[in-house]
Amino acid sequence: GDSVTQMEGPVTLSEEAFLTINCTYTATGYPSLFWYVQYPGEGLQLLLKATKADDKGSNKGFEATYRKETTSFHLEKGSVQVSDSAVYFCALRMYTGGFKTIFGAGTRLFVKA
Amino acid sequence: DVKVTQSSRYLVKRTGEKVFLECVQDMDHENMFWYRQDPGLGLRLIYFSYDVKMKEKGDIPEGYSVSREKKERFSLILESASTNQTSMYLCASSPPQGRRHSHTEAFFGQGTRLTVV
Numbered sequence: 132g133d134s135v136t137q138m139e140g141p142v143t144l145s146e147e148a149f150l151t152i153n154c155t156y157t158a159t160g161y162p163s164l165f166w167y168v169q170y171p172g173e174g175l176q177l178l179l180k181a182t183k184a185d186d187k188g189s190n191k192g193f194e195a196t197y198r199k200e201t202t203s204f205h206l207e208k209g210s211v212q213v214s215d216s217a218v219y220f221c222a223l224r225m226y227t228g229g230f231k232t233i234f235g236a237g238t239r240l241f242v243k244a
Numbered sequence: 245d246v247k248v249t250q251s252s253r254y255l256v257k258r259t260g261e262k263v264f265l266e267c268v269q270d271m272d273h274e275n276m277f278w279y280r281q282d283p284g285l286g287l288r289l290i291y292f293s294y295d296v297k298m299k300e301k302g303d304i305p306e307g308y309s310v311s312r313e314k315k316e317r318f319s320l321i322l323e324s325a326s327t328n329q330t331s332m333y334l335c336a337s338s339p340p341q342g343r344r345h346s347h348t349e350a351f352f353g354q355g356t357r358l359t360v361v
Contacts, residue, residue: 165349167352172354173354173355174248174334174352174354175336175350175352176351176352177350177351220286220287232350234279234287236285236286237286
């Protein structure tokens with residue numbers, strides 16, 4: 132079935148380090164891909180998205196490219212800040228007789244000053 | 245600014261109690277969702293609704309029911325709370341989309357952390 136796999140956390144980085152959070156998916160069709168972020172004590176909010184192969188989503192210095200050939204949507208940021216500490220969820224959304232969103236398990240990021 | 249509001253941030257209930265979790269959105273969205281979030285399991289869909297008085301089971305509906313009497317409000321009901329329903333519950337809404345428009349994101353509430361003792 133359709134699924135999303137993220138790298139396990141927690142990920143601990145120092146401020147200004149480079150971030151990569153891996154995400155791969157399995158889908159029978161052509162999904163849209165999303166990264167959501169959940170800051171402590173809050174709900175999820177959309178970080179970025181890509182709707183077709185080779186699209187790059189970007190926001191707040193984060194980027195992810197929809198790679199159909201490797202079924203991946205890895206999240207990257209060149210220089211993380213303490214305020215980026217949060218849980219990051221990769222998700223796919225597709226139509227299979229009805230719309231369905233499938234979330235990954237989430238990756239917790241800690242950024243140290 | 246879009247807003248999804250869940251009535252409680254924290255709840256503590258006793259085993260066997262009937263529990264209501266309320267969610268209100270002010271965006272006139274047709275679709276509303278209830279998820280639970282557990283460590284290592286991500287978000288799992290409990291129920292969703294695509295219109296007033298309409299509901300569909302998600303992946304883990306057992307032990308839950310829902311009510312959508314008005315477009316802006318979607319309630320999750322635990323008929324008889326059990327300790328394994330201790331979790332973070334997240335409500336979300338999204339506008340409708342045609343088959344070709346799967347890229348619309350969902351908007352989430354801040355979550356309700358429910359503890360059943």
